[in-house]
Amino acid sequence: MSYTLQSKSVIASALAGALAMVACGLARGDEIVFDNFSSLGGNCYFCTGPSSQDGFLFPWDSGAADDFILMPSADPSGKWKLTELAWSGAFPIGGGAPAPVGLFNIIIWPQDMNGPKPSGGTPMGSPDYSQALYHFEDVPTLAEPNENGERFWDYSATLPAGVVLDPNVPYWLEIQAVVGFLPYWTWQPVNSGQGAVPHIGDTLLGVPFWDENGSVLDLSFTLYGEPAPEPGTAMLLLAGAGGLVLRRRRQGSMSGPGMLDRRA
Numbered sequence: 001m002s003y004t005l006q007s008k009s010v011i012a013s014a015l016a017g018a019l020a021m022v023a024c025g026l027a028r029g030d031e032i033v034f035d036n037f038s039s040l041g042g043n044c045y046f047c048t049g050p051s052s053q054d055g056f057l058f059p060w061d062s063g064a065a066d067d068f069i070l071m072p073s074a075d076p077s078g079k080w081k082l083t084e085l086a087w088s089g090a091f092p093i094g095g096g097a098p099a100p101v102g103l104f105n106i107i108i109w110p111q112d113m114n115g116p117k118p119s120g121g122t123p124m125g126s127p128d129y130s131q132a133l134y135h136f137e138d139v140p141t142l143a144e145p146n147e148n149g150e151r152f153w154d155y156s157a158t159l160p161a162g163v164v165l166d167p168n169v170p171y172w173l174e175i176q177a178v179v180g181f182l183p184y185w186t187w188q189p190v191n192s193g194q195g196a197v198p199h200i201g202d203t204l205l206g207v208p209f210w211d212e213n214g215s216v217l218d219l220s221f222t223l224y225g226e227p228a229p230e231p232g233t234a235m236l237l238l239a240g241a242g243g244l245v246l247r248r249r250r251q252g253s254m255s256g257p258g259m260l261d262r263r264a
C-alpha cells in the first residue's frame with residue numbers, strides 16, 4: 001500500500017519536474033547522486049548504530065561519519081550541487097523515549113590526507129570543525145516513524161545552501177541529532193557496505209575523532225542533487241538578460257514622441 005502511494009508521489013513529482021523543465025526550457029530535477037541505502041540492502045534493523053548526537057544540554061559531542069564518492073554529473077564540470085538528503089535513525093532500547101528529532105547538524109568533511117577517514121581528527125575533545133567543507137547546524141528535518149516500529153525513524157532535509165562537490169573525490173558525511181541526552185539517538189546502519197567503514201568519535205566516552213567503527217558495515221543515507229552549475233542560476237541569468245532587453249525597449253519608448261505628448 002505504502003509502496004503504491006510512494007510510486008504515485010514519485011510519478012507526481014516526476015510530472016512536476018517535467019512541467020518545470022518545459023516551463024524553463026532547461027533540464028532540471030533532483031537525482032539520486034549517491035545511495036548508501038537501497039543499493040546496500042536497506043536498514044539493518046537488528047543492528048545498533050553508532051551514536052551521533054549534539055547533546056547541547058551539557059558538553060557532549062558524539063559523531064559518526066560515512067564516506068561517499070560522486071560519479072561525474074552531466075555538466076561539463078562534472079560537479080554536483082547537493083540539494084537534499086535522507087537517512088534513518090533509531091532510539092535503542094534504554095535510550096530514552098522515542099521522539100521526533102526536528103533538528104540535525106549536517107557536516108561534510110574532506111577525507112583525511114593520511115587515509116580513509118574524515119579530516120578534523122583530534123586526540124581528544126570535539127573534532128576540528130574548521131576543517132569541515134560544510135557545517136550546517138540545526139537544519140530543520142522531516143521525521144517520520146517507519147514501518148519497523150516506534151523506535152525507528154526516517155528523516156529527510158533540504159540542504160540550506162548551495163553545496164557543490166567534485167566528482168571522484170572521497171567525502172565524508174556526518175549527521176548529528178540535535179537533542180539533549182536522554183533520549184539517545186543512533187544513526188541506522190545498512191546491511192552491506194561500500195567504500196570505507198564509518199568512523200566515530202565521542203567526547204563523553206573518550207573515543208577520539210576519528211576511530212573506526214568496528215560494529216557496522218555502513219550507514220543509511222541517500223544524497224540528491226542536480227548537475228552544477230545549478231540550472232536555476234542559468235535561468236536567473238537568462239531572465240536577467242531578458243529583463244535588461246525589456247527595460248531598454250521601455251526606456252526607448254519613454255524617450256519617444258508618445259511619452260513627450262503625455263508629459264505635455
Ligand SMILES: [Ca+2]
Binds near residue numbers: 067196219
Ligand atoms: Ca562507507
